[in-house]
Amino acid sequence: MKLDDPRIKELIRDNSLFMCLECGKCSGSCPRMLTGKEYSPRLLAHKLIAEPDSESFIENSVWECLTCGLCEERCPSGVQVRRFIMEMRTLLAGTKGLKGYRSHDGALHSWMRLMTSPDLEQDRLDWLGGELKVAQSGPLAFFTGCAPYFDVFFSGINVNTLSIVKDSIRLLNFLDIVPVVLEKERCCGHDLLWTGDRENFETLCRLNYKEFQTAGVEEVVVSCPECYQVLSQFMPEVIPGMKLKVTLLSDLLRREISKGGVTFKPLNRRATYQDPCRLGRTAGSCETPRALIEMIPDLVFKEMKNSGRSAVCCGNNGFINCDAYSKRIQVERLQEAKATRSDLLITACPKCMIHLTCAMRDPFRHGSLSMEIRDLASVLADQIEWSKD
Amino acid sequence: MAQTHLLGIFCNWSPFACLNAAGMAHLKMPSNYGFIRVMCIGRINQALILRAFEYGADGVILLECKDEDCRYGPGPEVGHSNVDRVRKLLHLLGIGQSRLVERSFLAHEKSELVQALWDFSEQVQAMGPNPAKPRLKGESA
Numbered sequence: 001m002k003l004d005d006p007r008i009k010e011l012i013r014d015n016s017l018f019m020c021l022e023c024g025k026c027s028g029s030c031p032r033m034l035t036g037k038e039y040s041p042r043l044l045a046h047k048l049i050a051e052p053d054s055e056s057f058i059e060n061s062v063w064e065c066l067t068c069g070l071c072e073e074r075c076p077s078g079v080q081v082r083r084f085i086m087e088m089r090t091l092l093a094g095t096k097g098l099k100g101y102r103s104h105d106g107a108l109h110s111w112m113r114l115m116t117s118p119d120l121e122q123d124r125l126d127w128l129g130g131e132l133k134v135a136q137s138g139p140l141a142f143f144t145g146c147a148p149y150f151d152v153f154f155s156g157i158n159v160n161t162l163s164i165v166k167d168s169i170r171l172l173n174f175l176d177i178v179p180v181v182l183e184k185e186r187c188c189g190h191d192l193l194w195t196g197d198r199e200n201f202e203t204l205c206r207l208n209y210k211e212f213q214t215a216g217v218e219e220v221v222v223s224c225p226e227c228y229q230v231l232s233q234f235m236p237e238v239i240p241g242m243k244l245k246v247t248l249l250s251d252l253l254r255r256e257i258s259k260g261g262v263t264f265k266p267l268n269r270r271a272t273y274q275d276p277c278r279l280g281r282t283a284g285s286c287e288t289p290r291a292l293i294e295m296i297p298d299l300v301f302k303e304m305k306n307s308g309r310s311a312v313c314c315g316n317n318g319f320i321n322c323d324a325y326s327k328r329i330q331v332e333r334l335q336e337a338k339a340t341r342s343d344l345l346i347t348a349c350p351k352c353m354i355h356l357t358c359a360m361r362d363p364f365r366h367g368s369l370s371m372e373i374r375d376l377a378s379v380l381a382d383q384i385e386w387s388k389d
Numbered sequence: 390m391a392q393t394h395l396l397g398i399f400c401n402w403s404p405f406a407c408l409n410a411a412g413m414a415h416l417k418m419p420s421n422y423g424f425i426r427v428m429c430i431g432r433i434n435q436a437l438i439l440r441a442f443e444y445g446a447d448g449v450i451l452l453e454c455k456d457e458d459c460r461y462g463p464g465p466e467v468g469h470s471n472v473d474r475v476r477k478l479l480h481l482l483g484i485g486q487s488r489l490v491e492r493s494f495l496a497h498e499k500s501e502l503v504q505a506l507w508d509f510s511e512q513v514q515a516m517g518p519n520p521a522k523p524r525l526k527g528e529s530a
Contacts, residue, residue: 105436110443114482117521121483152477153435 004052007091012048015084019077020045026071026081031313032064035328039064041071041081062088063100064321067194068277068313082282086194093196100195100320104153108191108319111149115186116203124148125183127162132169134181141217142169142179143231145224146187147350159357161350167381168223168249174384175256179221182211190226193234194318205230205238212244223249223377225279225349232283248279249377250288250348257295263387266298267379272342273301274333274356275311276349289348289376296383302340304333312336314352315359330359334369345373393447393513397422397506400430402460404452404494407502416503419510430454430491431464438475442484445522448513451491452502458495465493484521488513 012018026041027033033040044061047054065085072081092099102109114120127148128134134142147161154161172179189204212220222228225248232246256262273293280286286308293301306312315330316322334356337345347353353373360370399405405426411418427433430453441449451472456465468491476486492505 105434107434107436107439110436110439111478111482114439114443114484114521117523119520121520122481123483124481148481149478152474152481155474 008048008052008088011084011087011091015080015087016078017045017048017084020049020079021077022046023076025074025076026079029070029074031068031070031315031329032066032325035325035332037064037325041065045079059092059096059099062092066277066313066315066317066326068317069281070277070310070313073281073309086196089194089196090198091196094198098196101323102195103316103319103322107153108146108149109195109197112146112187112189112192112204113197113200116200116207118207120184120186122184122186125181127166128181131173132166133173133178134169135178136180137215137217138178138180139216139218140177140179141212141215141220142172142181143188143220143222143224143227144181144185145222145227145350150350150354154354157354157358157361159350159354161353164223164350164353164375164377167375167378168221170381171249171253171377171384172221174381175253180215180217182215182217184211186211188224188227188230190230191318193230195320201234202238205235209235209239209242209244217244219245219247221247221249221252223348223375225276225283226351229278229282248283248285248288250285250292253380254288254292257292261387263385264296264380264383265385267296267383268298269344270300270302270340270342271344271346271379272304272337272340273307273376274304274314274337274345274347274352275308276347276352277311277313277317279348280311281309289346292376292380293346296379302342304336304340306336314347314349314355316355317351326355327359327362330355331362331365331369334359334371337371338369343371344379345371346376346379347373348376350375391518392421393510393518394445395419395422395448395450395510395513396441396446397424398430398433398449398451399424399426400453400464401426401428403454403458403496403498404502406496407494407499408452410497411499411503414499416500418503419506421510422506429459429461429464431459431461431467433468433471435471435475435478438471438489439478442479442488442519442521443523445519447516447519447522448488448490448509450489450506450509452505453491453493455493455495482521484519485516488516488519 024042147165150161189201193201236242315326453465472491480486
């Protein structure tokens with residue numbers, strides 16, 4: 001495929017790349033560029049429009065992007081960078097094959113593609129039971145995502161992403177909600193979508209939607225921001241007339257807590273918060289997690305230098321192109337967290353937890369970056385209680 | 390029942406020497422294997438094993454040296470930890486953890502190696518095809 005292909009021209013037009021003023025705010029804020037990589041969203045836009053023959057530059061740039069959306073946040077012309085990158089990747093993957101170095105040799109994408117088989121009888125719920133109450137069918141479901149898989153695959157760095165799922169269900173149970181947890185639920189397909197594998201992503205969407213319908217689910221509660229983005233934004237594109245309400249766990253908690261009767265046990269810690277890109281900038285939910293954190297008595301909350309909609313990425317997205325610059329982004333981010341003198345880093349996305357935990361374990365940093373990292377759901381689940389009066 | 394397709398991944402040293410010797414001795418081998426030779430089983434990571442299943446293998450057997458025989462050092466131990474994790478992933482996926490096994494051999498154990506290949510072939514044949522096998526275009530569900 002030549003890069004003056006009419007389909008690329010169409011993508012450039014649809015995602016407003018012609019509106020680019022070449023002001024350079026995107027490149028000036030790009031975490032890749034700021035950590036020293038020769039990578040520039042502004043130059044990418046320029047080359048696409050003015051020099052479409054610089055094929056290798058354009059292709060590399062398309063695969064290198066973290067899709068964190070900080071450039072889009074700063075762009076005064078409303079260029080849809082993330083959407084453009086995603087559609088370009090789909091187009092390039094379809095014609096030239098999947099490019100971009102896949103972290104962990106593509107093992108995560110492999111299991112996501114394995115899940116597209118309709119005959120699969122997954123056995124991934126053996127962590128349920130005990131105090132967790134779940135239902136087989138009903139109107140409200142909780143979407144667990146890939147947590148059971150992550151914990152096996154990343155057992156070398158001791159992350160416990162399953163705790164996020166368990167604590168989310170604990171919170172729902174506390175509010176007298178017994179969610180449906182689907183045995184046959186599959187990966188939401190986020191990483192396949194963002195690495196250009198649209199076909200398998202759509203298969204996963206259809207299979208998941210069928211499961212929801214079979215169980216009579218009308219509303220899905222999601223705690224992972226990536227799953228939230230996919231279910232709320234991209235799934236309706238695949239399934240026309242989708243009848244499914246998608247709710248973020250933090251929104252549901254805030255709504256229920258505002259009804260009164262709920263209080264939190266004091267937590268004598270100093271904490272800071274990492275905004276996941278899919279939650280803060282994409283879903284626009286910066287304020288709700290902070291409001292929830294601030295409800296905990298005695299917890300001293302300190303913002304990092306870059307926070308809210310300006311938060312810096314955890315270094316990698318969709319498990320492609322993790323490199324020395326990703327590591328540098330992570331190290332700088334952790335140094336920002338350390339600078340707040342906090343002893344607890346709260347985040348709201350399992351991927352942030354995995355990537356930042358990985359960077360903390362760098363032996364050459366001699367533990368200078370390590371701090372406790374916990375998900376918002378886990379922090380809240382440990383402190384929540386009914387008020388006594 | 391349809392023939393199953395298996396993948397045997399051989400370490401270049403003891404297991405491959407066994408395979409060579411078995412061939413020289415005209416031992417009868419199962420015909421449903423594809424063989425790959427690598428320099429050390431430590432070269433194989435979780436992703437490569439998963440990819441075999443993604444591409445439709447019904448079973449994967451890693452044939453490695455004994456722990457203390459590795460020419461490079463930690464090869465078989467790397468193999469054990471990868472197999473341990475991928476087996477857990479296969480269990481979660483519902484593909485079944487017994488579709489992945491590892492066996493270790495000394496350089497003279499040719500008949501043991503051939504027996505291991507036969508045993509694994511029978512075991513997977515009894516389990517039937519990999520439920521996540523990709524369908525060919527036009528093949529019905």
